[in-house]
Amino acid sequence: PQKIYILGIESSCDDTSAAILCNGKVLSNVVASQKIHEQYGGVVPELASRAHQQNIVPVIDQAIKQAGITKEDLNAIAFTRGPGLMGSLLVGTSFAKSLALALDIPLIDVNHMQAHILAHFIEEEGYQQPDFPFLAMTISGGHTQIVQVNDHFDMDVIGETIDDAVGEAFDKSAKLLGLPYPGGPLVDKYAQQGNPKAFQFPKPKVGDLNFSFSGLKTAVLYFIQKKVKENPKFIEENLYDICASLQYTIIGILVDKLKKASKQTGIKRIAIGGGVSANSGIRNAMKEGEGKFGWETFIPKFEYTTDNAAMIGIVGYLKYLKGEFTDMSVVAKARIKI
Numbered sequence: 001p002q003k004i005y006i007l008g009i010e011s012s013c014d015d016t017s018a019a020i021l022c023n024g025k026v027l028s029n030v031v032a033s034q035k036i037h038e039q040y041g042g043v044v045p046e047l048a049s050r051a052h053q054q055n056i057v058p059v060i061d062q063a064i065k066q067a068g069i070t071k072e073d074l075n076a077i078a079f080t081r082g083p084g085l086m087g088s089l090l091v092g093t094s095f096a097k098s099l100a101l102a103l104d105i106p107l108i109d110v111n112h113m114q115a116h117i118l119a120h121f122i123e124e125e126g127y128q129q130p131d132f133p134f135l136a137m138t139i140s141g142g143h144t145q146i147v148q149v150n151d152h153f154d155m156d157v158i159g160e161t162i163d164d165a166v167g168e169a170f171d172k173s174a175k176l177l178g179l180p181y182p183g184g185p186l187v188d189k190y191a192q193q194g195n196p197k198a199f200q201f202p203k204p205k206v207g208d209l210n211f212s213f214s215g216l217k218t219a220v221l222y223f224i225q226k227k228v229k230e231n232p233k234f235i236e237e238n239l240y241d242i243c244a245s246l247q248y249t250i251i252g253i254l255v256d257k258l259k260k261a262s263k264q265t266g267i268k269r270i271a272i273g274g275g276v277s278a279n280s281g282i283r284n285a286m287k288e289g290e291g292k293f294g295w296e297t298f299i300p301k302f303e304y305t306t307d308n309a310a311m312i313g314i315v316g317y318l319k320y321l322k323g324e325f326t327d328m329s330v331v332a333k334a335r336i337k338i
């Protein structure tokens with residue numbers, strides 16, 4: 001059988017990434033994360049786009065080298081068209097267009113949110129890919145969505161956040177506790193040594209399958225202000241319990257909506273993706289759902305859940321097989337629907 005080599009390029013937020021896939025298998029997946037944002041406690045768009053410009057050539061070079069191919073072997077170039085930060089998207093989009101033109105190979109535009117979901121279809125030994133239909137929950141610092149996936153390119157968003165993303169709920173609460181950015185992984189680490197029922201945080205009242213996390217952030221702020229006033233050492237004395245309680249609340253919110261979505265659609269195949277799917281609480285809850293509700297759950301390898309170009313490459317491959325190419329007039333788009 002013919003070998004189809006796809007170069008995937010991702011630059012929607014603060015990670016510059018390039019990957020080479022051969023017939024849906026990952027040969028390389030290089031990610032340059034931008035440290036510069038740490039000191040600001042969040043992504044600064046202007047700095048992100050400048051760092052992409054510096055990183056994009058070396059990252060693509062390295063991906064090609066690691067894959068053991070040359071750029072002349074490439075059959076097509078897939079890139080993230082959106083959604084994301086405009087300045088960041090522009091870097092990947094322009095580079096992909098110029099390289100496709102120079103190599104005279106097809107160009108494929110990819111929706112970043114579809115890519116998070118289609119990451120489950122990367123050919124990986126020992127990884128059982130979900131059958132259709134399934135529910136996909138994408139949870140990260142930028143996204144919180146539940147999507148009904150009927151086919152590779154037939155998806156409906158059935159729930160999403162009306163304000164902050166779930167990763168922001170972790171990171172902003174962590175900041176209030178004095179933890180460095182991004183605080184999600186630390187909250188998770190400390191949570192495992194604390195009592196999840198030590199403190200109660202309110203769950204938002206949002207209808208349907210939608211999410212809201214901005215109220216929780218405010219609740220955590222008031223809670224901490226009040227407690228620290230009573231006892232200046234409150235945070236250090238209770239850090240594990242606060243993290244455990246916080247995580248318990250956040251994961252509870254996610255799982256409640258997943259349960260509702262599963263009931264409403266009758267679909268028991270549940271897949272997650274995005275950086276927050278590394279969280280031990282959500283992983284335990286997914287396992288529990290298998291026994292309790294008969295779920296079949298899917299969690300890809302960690303490097304395919306955070307922002308990465310392998311997921312862009314797999315969408316590129318799937319579109320290549322359908323002959324779905326884009327032309328040179330394509331432009332980056334900060335907001336696009338799935």
Ligand code: KG4
Binds near residue numbers: 013275305
């Ligand atoms: O997918 P990702 O790397 O980047 C985007 O936001 O697109 O996700 C990063 C987010 C951050 O908010 C980070 O705090 C969160 O994922 N995160 C976690 C964990 N690992 C990463 N949140 C909770 N528990 C974790 N173990």
Ligand code: ZN
Binds near residue numbers: 112116142143306307
């Ligand atoms: Zn993402």
